[in-house]
Amino acid sequence: MSQSLTIRRPDDWHLHLRDGAMLRAVLPETSRDFARAIIMPNLVPPVVTGAEAAAYRDRILAALPAGDAFTPLMTLYLTEDTDADDLAAAHASGLITAVKLYPAGATTNSASGVQDFDRVRPVLERMAEIGCPLCVHGEVTDPAVDIFDREAVFIERVLDPIRRATPGLRVVMEHITTSNGVDYVLAGDDTLGATITTHHLVINRNHILVGGIKPHYYCLPVAKREEHRLALRRAATSGKSRFFLGTDSAPHTDALKENSCGCAGCFTATNTMSILAQVFEQDNALDQLEAFTSLNGPAFYGLPANDAMITLTKGAPADYPSKLDTTDGPVTLFDPGYALHWRAS
Ligand code: DOR
Ligand code: ZN
Numbered sequence: 390m391s392q393s394l395t396i397r398r399p400d401d402w403h404l405h406l407r408d409g410a411m412l413r414a415v416l417p418e419t420s421r422d423f424a425r426a427i428i429m430p431n432l433v434p435p436v437v438t439g440a441e442a443a444a445y446r447d448r449i450l451a452a453l454p455a456g457d458a459f460t461p462l463m464t465l466y467l468t469e470d471t472d473a474d475d476l477a478a479a480h481a482s483g484l485i486t487a488v489k490l491y492p493a494g495a496t497t498n499s500a501s502g503v504q505d506f507d508r509v510r511p512v513l514e515r516m517a518e519i520g521c522p523l524c525v526h527g528e529v530t531d532p533a534v535d536i537f538d539r540e541a542v543f544i545e546r547v548l549d550p551i552r553r554a555t556p557g558l559r560v561v562m563e564h565i566t567t568s569n570g571v572d573y574v575l576a577g578d579d580t581l582g583a584t585i586t587t588h589h590l591v592i593n594r595n596h597i598l599v600g601g602i603k604p605h606y607y608c609l610p611v612a613k614r615e616e617h618r619l620a621l622r623r624a625a626t627s628g629k630s631r632f633f634l635g636t637d638s639a640p641h642t643d644a645l646k647e648n649s650c651g652c653a654g655c656f657t658a659t660n661t662m663s664i665l666a667q668v669f670e671q672d673n674a675l676d677q678l679e680a681f682t683s684l685n686g687p688a689f690y691g692l693p694a695n696d697a698m699i700t701l702t703k704g705a706p707a708d709y710p711s712k713l714d715t716t717d718g719p720v721t722l723f724d725p726g727y728a729l730h731w732r733a734s
Pocket of ligand 1 (some may be wrong): 410
């Protein structure tokens with residue numbers, strides 16, 4: 390007998406759409422299932438000003454398939470030269486929903502990120518005043534810190550001091566990958582939330598490294614030990630309001646992934662809702678899926694949940710292609726390693 394579940398249409402609170410041909414190829418994969426997404430600003434060059442965010446939003450809307458109802462929620466890329474007045478105007482007009490903090494050098498296209506956190510303090514204070522959330526890539530870049538410890542060290546050395554120095558600043562810890570991240574969110578107040586990706590609910594670091602290196606499982610922050618994956622599963626399936634879906638779907642062509650210096654990023658836009666339904670079913674938590682994908686995010690951002698609904702139906706294995714074709718080259722879909730039985734409609 391087929392089983393089905395109807396929930397509010399989901400949103401993706403952390404998404405990379407890129408630009409040009411890649412944007413045109415990947416946007417329909419998100420707009421098929423999702424109503425809104427927080428759009429990451431790490432283009433080359435990055436989206437730093439309100440004018441650049443407006444132009445990028447227009448390019449996204451121009452690439453949207455006719456008939457898809459999808460709203461891109463734009464962000465600015467925080468630099469040490471960010472103009473607080475420009476940011477405040479972009480926020481007041483509704484053009485941007487949040488600002489993204491990348492520590493310089495932490496990940497893909499983060500070279501223009503922040504090196505000296507004291508230099509952005511006035512901008513963060515302004516954001517606290519106007520109620521503009523800060524989305525944080527939470528990893529230190531200190532070469533002395535082991536890559537698997539970079540999130541935990543960031544919380545201690547950077548995030549907690551920023552939050553103490555800037556009371557009222559709303560912060561989203563993006564793509565948490567550790568029990569340290571989960572515990573920090575749980576210990577915080579309602580100015581603190583966290584996104585969790587689809588892939589970090591499925592893989593641990595063995596998936597990347599055991600039996601040969603798997604470039605399509607490599608992303609940043611890198612997947613950690615199994616105990617951390619289980620902590621993320623408990624958080625996501627708990628229904629607790631401060632955890633919500635941010636896929637961090639990050640397309641790179643196979644040529645760039647299957648490379649002696651492969652890019653970080655898992656492309657999950659296409660099959661995310663199928664994977665999540667299965668993950669929540671495995672954990673006997675299908676009744677919490679809607680909170681994670683469709684209710685907690687809007688509540689944190691002070692937006693209404695979507696009126697439209699989506700139905701997930703369980704049946705024969707869904708036949709997703711293994712790759713998405715783009716004119717830049719193929720992009721491999723994230724493979725959870727098991728057949729997917731849920732599909733969205
Ligand atoms: O794996 C990742 N890919 N992590 C990031 O933080 C950036 C992203 C990308 O832009 O490719
Ligand atoms: Zn990202």
